[in-house]
Amino acid sequence: xxxxxxxxxxxxxxxxxxxxxxxxxxxxxxxxxxxxxxxxxxxxxxxxxxxxxxxxxxxxxxxxxxxxxxxxxxxxxxxxxxxxxxxxxxxxxxxxxxxxxxxxxxxxxxxxxxxxxxxxxxxxxxxxxxxxxxxxxxxxxxxxxxxxxxxxxxxxxxxxxxxxxxxxxxxxxxxxxxxxxxxxxxxxxxxxxxxxxxxxxxxxxxxxxxxxxxxxxxxxxxxxxxxxxxxxxxxxxxxxxxxxxxxxxxxxxxxxxxxxxxxxxxxxxxxxxxxxxxxxxxxxxxxxxxxxxxxxxxxxxxxxxxxxxxxxxxxxxxxxxxxxxxxxxxxxxxxxxxxxxxxxxxxxxxxxxxxxxxxxxxxxxxxxx
Amino acid sequence: xxxxxxxxxxxxxxxxxxxxxxxxxxxxxxxxxxxxxxxxxxxxxxxxxxxxxxxxxxxxxxxxxxxxxxxxxxxxxxxxxxxxxxxxxxxxxxxxxxxxxxxxxxxxxxxxxxxxxxxxxxxxxxxxxxxxxxxxxxxxxxxxxxxxxxxxxxxxxxxxxxxxxxxxxxxxxxxxxxxxxxxxxxxxxxxxxxxxxxxxxxxxxxxxxxxxxxxxxxxxxxxxxxxxxxxxxxxxxxxxxxxxxxxxxxxxxxxxxxxxxxxxxxxxxxxxxxxxxxxxxxxxxxxxxxxxxxxxxxxxxxxxxxxxxxxxxxxxxxxxxxxxxxxxxxxxxxxxxxxxxxxxxxxxxxxxxxxxxxxxxxxxxxxxxxxxxxxxxxxxxxxxxxxxxxxxxxxxxxxxxxxxxxxxxx
Numbered sequence: 001x002x003x004x005x006x007x008x009x010x011x012x013x014x015x016x017x018x019x020x021x022x023x024x025x026x027x028x029x030x031x032x033x034x035x036x037x038x039x040x041x042x043x044x045x046x047x048x049x050x051x052x053x054x055x056x057x058x059x060x061x062x063x064x065x066x067x068x069x070x071x072x073x074x075x076x077x078x079x080x081x082x083x084x085x086x087x088x089x090x091x092x093x094x095x096x097x098x099x100x101x102x103x104x105x106x107x108x109x110x111x112x113x114x115x116x117x118x119x120x121x122x123x124x125x126x127x128x129x130x131x132x133x134x135x136x137x138x139x140x141x142x143x144x145x146x147x148x149x150x151x152x153x154x155x156x157x158x159x160x161x162x163x164x165x166x167x168x169x170x171x172x173x174x175x176x177x178x179x180x181x182x183x184x185x186x187x188x189x190x191x192x193x194x195x196x197x198x199x200x201x202x203x204x205x206x207x208x209x210x211x212x213x214x215x216x217x218x219x220x221x222x223x224x225x226x227x228x229x230x231x232x233x234x235x236x237x238x239x240x241x242x243x244x245x246x247x248x249x250x251x252x253x254x255x256x257x258x259x260x261x262x263x264x265x266x267x268x269x270x271x272x273x274x275x276x277x278x279x280x281x282x283x284x285x286x287x288x289x290x291x292x293x294x295x296x297x298x299x300x301x302x303x304x305x306x307x308x309x310x311x312x313x314x315x316x317x318x319x320x321x322x323x324x325x326x327x328x329x330x331x332x333x334x335x336x337x338x339x340x341x342x343x344x345x346x347x348x349x350x351x352x353x354x355x356x357x358x359x360x361x362x363x364x365x366x367x368x369x
Numbered sequence: 370x371x372x373x374x375x376x377x378x379x380x381x382x383x384x385x386x387x388x389x390x391x392x393x394x395x396x397x398x399x400x401x402x403x404x405x406x407x408x409x410x411x412x413x414x415x416x417x418x419x420x421x422x423x424x425x426x427x428x429x430x431x432x433x434x435x436x437x438x439x440x441x442x443x444x445x446x447x448x449x450x451x452x453x454x455x456x457x458x459x460x461x462x463x464x465x466x467x468x469x470x471x472x473x474x475x476x477x478x479x480x481x482x483x484x485x486x487x488x489x490x491x492x493x494x495x496x497x498x499x500x501x502x503x504x505x506x507x508x509x510x511x512x513x514x515x516x517x518x519x520x521x522x523x524x525x526x527x528x529x530x531x532x533x534x535x536x537x538x539x540x541x542x543x544x545x546x547x548x549x550x551x552x553x554x555x556x557x558x559x560x561x562x563x564x565x566x567x568x569x570x571x572x573x574x575x576x577x578x579x580x581x582x583x584x585x586x587x588x589x590x591x592x593x594x595x596x597x598x599x600x601x602x603x604x605x606x607x608x609x610x611x612x613x614x615x616x617x618x619x620x621x622x623x624x625x626x627x628x629x630x631x632x633x634x635x636x637x638x639x640x641x642x643x644x645x646x647x648x649x650x651x652x653x654x655x656x657x658x659x660x661x662x663x664x665x666x667x668x669x670x671x672x673x674x675x676x677x678x679x680x681x682x683x684x685x686x687x688x689x690x691x692x693x694x695x696x697x698x699x700x701x702x703x704x705x706x707x708x709x710x711x712x713x714x715x716x717x718x719x720x721x722x723x724x725x726x727x728x729x730x731x732x733x734x735x736x737x738x739x740x741x742x743x744x745x746x747x748x749x750x751x752x753x754x755x756x757x758x759x760x761x762x763x764x765x766x767x768x769x770x771x772x773x774x775x776x777x778x779x
Contacts, residue, residue: 064731066749068458068721095518098494102728104520105696109732118520120527123490123497124513129533133517136526292497292513295504321458323724327498330454331505347456 003208003215004189007196011237014199018049019087021201027089027114027149032076032103034258034288035094035121037138039268039278042202043153043161044145046089050198052237054079055350064106070321071350072235073099080111090115090148092141095123097290097324115148117141124292125283135279142275158274164206168197169264171209175216176261180228180253180309182221185212187252188242194259195237226251227369228310232302232332233317234288234325235259238352245315248362250369254309256302257317262286289324298328299335306341312369314343315362342368379623381587383611390603391593398426398481407484407546410503412496413596414666415489415514416538416687418562418679421600422555423542427487428480429597430499433469434462434753435589438641440476443753449474460722461753463499470506483507485545487538489514491693493725512541516688520695523688531684559679562600563671568608569595570668575615576659577710580629582618585658586648587625589639595667626657631774632711634703635661636733637718637726640748642755650764654771660710662703666691669702696729700736707741714774715745722751744777746770 001009010017018028029041030051038048053075061069061078079085090113093104108116119141122130142153172194179190193212197205227250231241235258242252255261266285269277286301287293306314314336318325329345336343344365352358401408409420413431420427437443443465449472450464451457469475486509488500497513504511514534517527539550572591576583591611598604618624633651635658640647651658669691675682691699706712715737720727734745746766751757 065728066719066721066731069724069728098725099728101494101518101520102696102725105729106732108520108695109697118518120517120520122515122517122530123494124515127537129530129537130515132533133526133530136530140524140526289498290494292501295501295511323459323495324498326456326459327463327495327502329456331502333454 003211004185004193006208007200007205007212008189008192009196010199011192011196014049014052015084015087017199021047022087028087029115030085030088030091031094032072032100033094033096034263035096035282035291036092037094037119037141037278037282038202039158039161039165040138040142040145040153041092042164043157044149044151045157046145046149047201048198049088050195051076051079051085051091052195052235053077053350054084057082058350064110068321070099070319072319072322073103075350077103077106080107088113090117092117092119094119095121096288097322099321099323115145117144117148121282123290125287126293131279131283134283135276138275138279138282155274158278159270161202162268162270162274162278164202166267166270167206168202168209169267171206171213172197172264173261174213175209176254176264178213178216181223182216182219183224183251184216184219184221186242187246188239191236191239191242191259194263198263224251227312227366228253229313229315229369230302230306230309230311231255231257231260231315231317233257234319234322236317238348240352240355241317241358244355244359245362248359249366250313250362252315253311254305256286256305258288261305262288289328296335299332302332303335303339303341306336306339312341313365314341315365316343316345318345318347320347320349381611381614383607383614384590386607386610387591387594390598390607394597395477398428399477401426401481408481409485409487410480410483410500411487412489412492412500414492414687414690414692415487416535416683417597418558418600418683419538419542419550419555420487421558421598422551423546423548425485425542425546427597428483430466430480430503431462432593432597433475433480434466435593435639435641436476437465437469438753439644441642441755442475443642444756446474447751447754447756458721460493460495460499461751461757462722463495465753467499467502470503483509485509485541486511487514488512489516489687491516491687491690493692493723510541510545512538514538514687516693518693519689519698523685527688528684531688532681535680535684555680558600560676561602561605563674563676563679565595565599565601565604565608566668566671566674568605568612570665570671572608572612572615573660573665573668574709575612575619576625578619579632579711580624580626581632581657581659582615582623582625584625584648585635585661585664586639586644588661588664589644592664592667599667626652626655628655629657630655631713631771631778632657632659634659634706634710634712634715635663635718636703636715636730637720638663638723638752640718640750640758641753643750643758643760646760650767654767656771656774658716659712660706662691662699662706665706692725696733697736699729700733703733703737704740707737707743712743713778714743714770716770717745717747718752719747719749720752721749721757722753744770744773
């Protein structure tokens, strides 16, 4: 398999891959949010695995969660309760939204993995005190891992991990730029590469992505003829969406997603105290709506992204019952309206709406652009 | 199913006094721009005492939300917010309040315009988003008091972070008000706040008496003052009066439910637009909701307050509140309430408007059933949006639940 196939394959079959890693003696730590300080997990010699939650067969979660809980949280809980995550050595819960917060409690009380940690990050990321607290939280997490696995995480371990992550993140950004400028790789593939990078062994992921960058930089291509759009929301694990957007005559040239630019934007300083550098990156990165930087940063960022990449419209992709994103939507839409950038909202649950219906919605929107 | 007139409990004397105080308070707040006072909008779990020290009038969109709900205006206002793009799945307090600000509606002609916004996220992540909306709309300074969630502990690193924010809060207020923070006054306000909380706890504790002189529905009403004006003498005097009235009722054998046979515990915020209906429905079964986890939250972290150093101890007291802790610790609090108030069953309001309060209820219910062996029922609603409530379905559930309690207790 070539690098693209390997990344696509692990993105599509994360559980099979994780089980094989475990069979080879790896301890696997599951996580749910792009604010997880994965770098420390990797530095500990453990394998961080992003969990997206089952799309169907989520009945086991019904005994713990009401119907008005988002599909991400419901899917994750049903995965763990039905034994589909038995390969995990543990899980880590960064402070995100109210729902993930309670998922952490329910998970802790209903599972018996070796390791469990809450990483209670600050919510406001505007002050020196919150930056110092963030450093403290990362230090505490490092200690929790050391204690939980009877290991020592050295600064050199952290530096090495940081270099790996910087390599992954800069390659992903280069691939996004290549897509935006030359149409290669395809938008759906990009999504698979990001998700694959959250599953695959990180050193291998860094190598595979470098390989892709090298291969694709040398290839000739031309940008898609589709109208350029930005995808904005939380997570997207539906490669079909990109295909349908393409069929509707548009092309996702960039995004503001956890499974996209919010994951790879912002490199970590490779000099000085690695933990301080790590805290700085998480303090300064583009925020998700569950965090606070300034009251207008998310809207400004979205307009800037659209302008920078020549996008003519924005497609909001939101999970039903996701409070932080739903609260920001009216303001983001208004900000885009004022900047003359049309947008559409697609609210989804675990499964996508029927293909025909979705295509019609995308076509209608594309015609407007 | 309404209670016969002769069985209706006597009205509380204190209710009239409370209405007077709240009217005065709102007049004061609404005329602040003429009297030169500053107005701060603050979340219900936020540290209000420093505002009192600075003579800033605290105004509570959540208290206003309750007013909207109780006046049955929630549905219309929520629909207005939905027309503005806010999802119907969002908190109905927030939707209704945002609609009031953006569309100029709601009871008492709307809230007075804020000079500043104080958002403490110890109750939910929703308030952060809600106050960001207001900060953009009113274009006034926003102070976020960030209280790390205490799933299993309140580590020193969190204590240090919150304590630093108290200093930042004071600096923010000094800048906004253009005057220094008076430390001596702060001590006095702290003392009054703690005294107010003690008295509120004592009022709630009076319902531990069998039969109870008050119900949780009374607590929902009398709660307003400990939320809004904590740290003032008005609150201390008022709850002293209310406590005296409770004790008189116990002496004179005036019970909230004349033939109280069953004692229940309520969980989560009230269903504001069905208070009377719920009260009557349970009363018709001779069931008294003797206590609740919601109104108790305003005196639940007294154990962390240092009487001699109120200011510093606010860091812990405001972080370790009921909604900012893990569900196992919440369950422990409930177990203690079940014993204290001698409860026969639990009514859990599964509140679509409040995910941090509601997710975890199923696990807590199981813990209660395992540990305490009492029946629990769930009522589902959006606390402030009457369009989401099914009265007939709820009535059927209550009947079945009460049947279970009766069979168990006899």
